[in-house]
Amino acid sequence: MxxxxxxxxxxxxxxxxxxxxxxxxxxxxxxxxxxxxxxxDRILRLPGQPEVSFKQFSGYVTVNEQVGRALFYWLTEAELEPESRPLVLWLNGGPGCSSIAYGASEEIGPFRIKKSASGLYLNKFSWNKVANLLFLESPVGVGYSYTNTSSDLTNFGDLQTAKDSLQFLLRWFDRFPRYKNRELYLTGESYAGHYVPQLAHQILQYNSRAPHGINLKGIMVGNAVTDNYYDNLGTVTYWWSHAMISDKTYKNILKSCDFHLENLTGACDRWFTYATSREFGNIDQYNIYAPPCNSSDGATTTRRTLSSPLRFKTSVIGGYRGGGYDPCTEKYAEIYYNRPDVQKALHANTTNISYKWTACNEILNRNWKDSANSILPIYKEMIAAGLRVWVFSGDVDSVVPVTATRFSLARLRLSTKIPWHPWYVKKQVAGWTEVYEGLTFATVRGAGHEVPLFKSRAAFLLFNSFLGGKPLPNS
Known part of the structure; x- marks a missing residue:
């Protein structure tokens, strides 16, 4: 036994x-x-790249197998202690513009592209000094992101973009499980004023039904499209208050335009055309005090299609190129990212897309199907959920200007915690800020539409304060 x-x-x-x-x-x-x-997905080295200590990854994540939609990403890990740093997703707007072209290559990424497009140089104020940066080209049709269903390019809009971005994150976390429980912050600018809050909304809904949710902590958006009526009203007011249009034109726009309507027609449209074609003159509307790109030197007009994300459209007329700020940066990106050796290093264009990589996709921009009239209800939802919410505005942008943002945010009727005051960088006023219950607003003095491009040091300090949840320095 x-x-x-x-x-x-x-x-x-x-x-x-x-x-x-x-x-x-x-x-x-x-x-x-x-x-x-x-x-x-590991990037060994990009052509013309200086030596760096941090790791980089890029590639595709399929978000819909049935129709063949895949989004392209580029991850640049933090320079120091990446395993303990938060994950920050950056989105550019348009709709239809690339976060690789703008966010990664001329704003917050570790590299800038040389004028010759022969290589890269380091960005002194890259945000990956304090966070892991994830750049996403969204929706499909933007940059290297693609779809095998051509009708997607003429039928996309806010809702599908947000759903695909959530699907991307879920599948990307499966590929990079070490980031699954990491603090996540969503950031972006311009029409990402729609993308970022709408993705946050999708994440909050997902977290309400998922046993293990996404660790979303907050959002930060700059020069953000927010509310159609108040954005439009604030933009026209900015034009007038900065002497871009005459008293007569300003009064006639306000008299003949109903900003509640979907399209501008009749007298309203005529006055807008008159303002933009006859009174604006040869300026860069994304920074009214900077020289525009000279179209005669072969530069494309891609900055134009970042575009007026509001109901009325404006155009940039070619001008001259001055020193300092270079308004032709998209041209360098379009040369560099179309190089076969660059695409190979990035694991990009693996399906041999029939069209060239561009900073913005005008087909998407022209055919955008659904666009929320107002994002303010989502702001209320995010604040109620306890998310950290920051909004910033470069104050020399006339496309989505500071007055538009202030008019829109005022509709939230939030009580003030810290009253309006200047904030500082190196003993100089960098802008002004006010802290409300549930939201921080800040301006960046002398910055255009792409704040980190024009004021990189101030933008870096702003980002650092946001991550730390601390007020901006008042002395």
Missing amino acids: AKHVALLLVLCVASITGEVLGVQREQQSTASGVEREEEQ
């Missing part, structure tokens, strides 16, 4: 040991599969 018991014990132990080993082998196989997938 004892022999039978001993034999049974041996068999039980062997069975349990086999099961444990089987589970361990399965876990190791899964882990090694994830590591292989991640390693396939």
Whole structure:
């Protein structure tokens, strides 16, 4: 009898040991599969790239197998202690413009593109000094992101973009599981004033039904499209208050335009055309005090299609190129990111897309199907959920100007915690700020539409304060 018991014990132990080993082998196989997938996306070195200590990854995440939609991403990990730093997603707007062209290459990324497009140089104020940066080209049709269903390019809008971006995040976290529980912040500018809050809304909905949600902590948007009526009213007011249009034109626009309507028609349209074609003159509307790009030097007009995201459209007329700020940066991006060696290093264009990489996709921009009239209800939802919400505005942008943002945010009717005051960088006024219950607003003095491009040091300090949840320095 004892022999039978001993034999049974041996068999039980062997069975349990086999099961444990089987589970361990399965876990190791899964882990090694994830590591292989991640390693396939590892960027060894970009053409003309200076030496760096941080890791980079880029590639595609399929968000819809049925129609063949895949979004392109580029992750630049933090310079120091990336394993403990938060994850920051950056989105550009348009709709239809690339976060690789703008956010990564001329604003907050670690590299800037040389004028010759022969290589890269380091950005002294890159945000990956304090965070892991994830740039996403969204929606499909933007940059390297693609769809196998051509009708997607003429049928996209806010809702599908937000849903695809959520699907991207969920699948990207499966590829990079070490980021799954990391603090996540959503950031962006311009029409990302729609993208960022709408993605936050999708995440909050997902978290309400998922056993293990996404660790979303906050959002920050700059020169953000927010509310159609107040954005439009604030933009016209900015034009007039900065002497871009005459008293007569300003009065006639206010008299003939109903900003509640979907389109401008009749007298309203004529007055807008008159203002933009006859009174604006040869300026860069994204920074009214900076020289525009000279179209005669072969530069494309992609900055124009960042575009007026409001109901009325404006155009940039070619001018001259001055020193300091370079308004032709998109041209360098379009040369660099169309290079075969660059695409190979980025694991991009693997399906041999039939069209060239561009900073903005005008087909998407012209055919955008659904656009929320106001994002303010989502702001209320985010504040109620306890998310950190910051909004900033470069004060020399006439496309989505500071007056538009202030008019829109005023509709939230938030009580003030810290009254309006200047904030400082190196003992100089960098802008002004007010802290409300649930939201911080800040201006950046002398910055245009792309705040980190024009005022990189101030933008970096702003970002650092946002991550830390601390008020901006008042002295």
